[in-house]
Amino acid sequence: MANPVVQIHQGQLKGQVESDFQGTPFFSFMGIPYAQAPTGELRFKSPQAPSTWDGIRDAxxxxxxxxxxxxxxxxxxxxxxxxxxxxxLFLNVYTRKVPNDLKPVMVFIHGGAFIAGSSDRAMYGPEFLMTEDIVLVTVNYRLGALGFLTLDDPSLDVGGNAGLKDQVLALKWVQKNIKEFGGDPNNVTIFGESAGGASVHYLVLSPLTKGLFHKAIIQSASVLCPWARGTNDAEALAKSCGFLETDPSKVLQFLTQLPVEQLLEGQIKLGDWLYPGKKRNVGPTVEAKHAGAFLTEEPDDLIKSGRYNHVPLMFGYTSLEGLFDEGNKLLGFQSNWEEFVPYYFDCDVVERINQQISKFYFGTDKANPDDKNALYTVLTDAIFLRGIHLAVKAHAQSSQRPLYYYRMSLDTSLNTIKNMLNLKVKGVCHGDDLGYLFKSGHPTLEPGSLEQKSVLRFVKMWTNFARTGNPTPIEDSLVDVQWKPVTPNQLNFLDIGTDLVVGVDPDIDRMNFWDEISHGVTERR
Structure with missing residues (x-):
């Protein structure tokens, strides 16, 4: 097969022929600019439409x-x-044929706590998903202060959420160009994990995304997780970089002209954390109302009221998300694992509720970080699962389309993060699901092995959902269950382990505990 050339609105692209993990060929087109470089005066600003080029661009x-x-x-x-x-601001496109009958499109948003990550193939190789006849798109977006700096003065045009606005422009690029790669612009599924999952959830809620996608998969995240919000204090960032002026226009001018390496150093000095008791320095925000705002209302209000994009949804989590605490030091996160109460709880109740949490998980009034099983479990719940559980329950009441819920308990050599961190504890770590959707490193998939079967099963359910809005439309030897959507009165779910097992109300005893301790508490996100 010859290297393909496609014509998109910006110009011509030359891709290359590759093979999926079973040896079937597909085409890849990488490093495609979907926006202008956000440099100089465009730093911190909303992304701008990409430029055109002459000739054939090497992709x-x-x-x-x-x-x-x-x-x-x-x-x-x-x-x-x-x-x-x-x-x-580049994206990659992977497809089996160009162009042909239009195929479902899956757009992946990477994780990394809004401060790290990319669409790099070392982590997100397409060789697993490309065994199915879809078009896969993976996207870079701005991170840290570059992606989330916020200034309240509307005349400065830095309202916040630039990284999320990057994702919106990438979806507009897909609508405009994906037909040339054999993709159906009327059947687009967005999916992401961790900060990518929270991004997907934000995209579901944003008024800017109407009509840009048709289904959404939110893995190990929701907008109601405490780490999914930031303060993005421009004045504090400038001060950490040695600039003491407080006038917003002068602060913006200083930060715009600062070398990017020094900007990152200042961001690191401010610190960052995932523990629930403190709002993060960097992350998405609710913007003041202005033209082009990504989000101007509280997410929980939007979910409860139903004022969002109604598409089929899938939410899920891994059985022991909190294992990722062992990787926090790699990202430079500060820890305070003696406080588990979310920052948005009324401060008058924090001490009392923290004691209740410690008693429930550790059996004493004070947390014991040496009790690793208890620590990983409370971190799973406080950082991830409670926010996911609240979102699923709220969407179950307001959504006009099906909503599917899963828990992943599968533990093999493909559990990406757990194996990279060399963790021997029983349970599935935050990020471990990625190893069954994307080729990361050089995994061995022996024919007939649990690893190979699990990859094919994950890929089948995810691409089924992309095609039809139902992850299990037909039972077969690979996907041998009927996964029921949640209802307003019942949280149906699928446990994805060595086998597929349907159930109701996952980890409900722990979630009921959180409901009890938060009853009557004022929550101000």
Whole structure:
């Protein structure tokens, strides 16, 4: 097969021929700019439409990741390194045929706590998903202060959420160009994990995304998780970089002209954390009302009222998300594992509720970080599961379309993060699901092995959902259950383990405990 050339609105692209893990060929087009480089005066601003080019652009190499602390997977571990460029708004497209009958499109948003990550193939290789006849798109977006700086003065045009607005422009690019790669612009599924999952949830809620996608998969996240919000204090960032002026226009001018390496250093000095008791410095915000705002209302109000994009939804989590605490130091996160009460709880009740939490999980009034099983479980619930559980319950009441819920308990050599961190504890770590959707590193998939069967099963259910809005439309030897959507009165779910097992109300005793301690408490996100 010859290397393909496609014509998109910006110009011509030359891709290359590759093979999925079973040896079937597909085409890849990488490093495609979907926006202008957000440099100079465009730093911190909403993304601008991409430029055109003459001739044929080489799309056989990946684009540069966005400048940030990037997690680099190695065969044994994860390492962290400041790298990348501000000229980073690229996406990759993978397809079986160009063009042909239009196929479902899946757009993946990577995780990384809004401060790290990229669409790099070392972590997100397409060789698993491309065994199905879909078109896959993976996207870079701005991170850290570059992606989320916020200034209240509307005349400065830095309202916040630039990284999420990058994702919106990428989806507009898909609508405009994906037919040339054999993709159906009327059947687009967005999916993401961790901060990527929270991004997907934000995209569901934003008025800017109407008509840009038709289904959404939210993995190990929701907008109601405490880490999914930030303060993005421009004045504090400038001060950490040595600038003491407080006038917003002067602060913006200073930060715009600062070398990107120093900007990141200032962001790191401010610190960051995932523990629930403190709102993060960097992350999405509710913007003041202005033209082009991504989100101007509280997410929980939007969910409860039904004022969002009604599409089929899938939410899910891993059985022991909190295992990722062992990787927090890699990202430089500060810890305070003696406080588990979310920052948005009324401060008058924090001490009392924290004692209740410690008693429930550790059996004493004070947490014992040496009790690892209890620690990982409370972190799973406080950081991830409660926010996911609340979102699923609220959407179950307001959504006009089906909503599916899962828990992943599968533990094999493909559990990406757990194996990179060399963790031997029983349970499935935050991020472990990625290893069954994307090729990460050089996994061994022996024919007939649990690993191979699990990859094919994950890919089948995810792509079924992308095609039809139902992850299990037909029972077969690979997917041998009927996964029922949740109802307003019952949280049906699927446990994805060695086998597929349907059930109701996952981990409900722990979630009931959180409902009890939060009853009557004022929550101000």
């Amino acid at each position: 056989t190499k990946q684009g540069t990741p966005c400048h940030a602390l990037q997690l680099l997977p190695t065969p044994e571990s994860l390492t962290l390194k400041a790298m990348g460029s501000e000229d980073c």
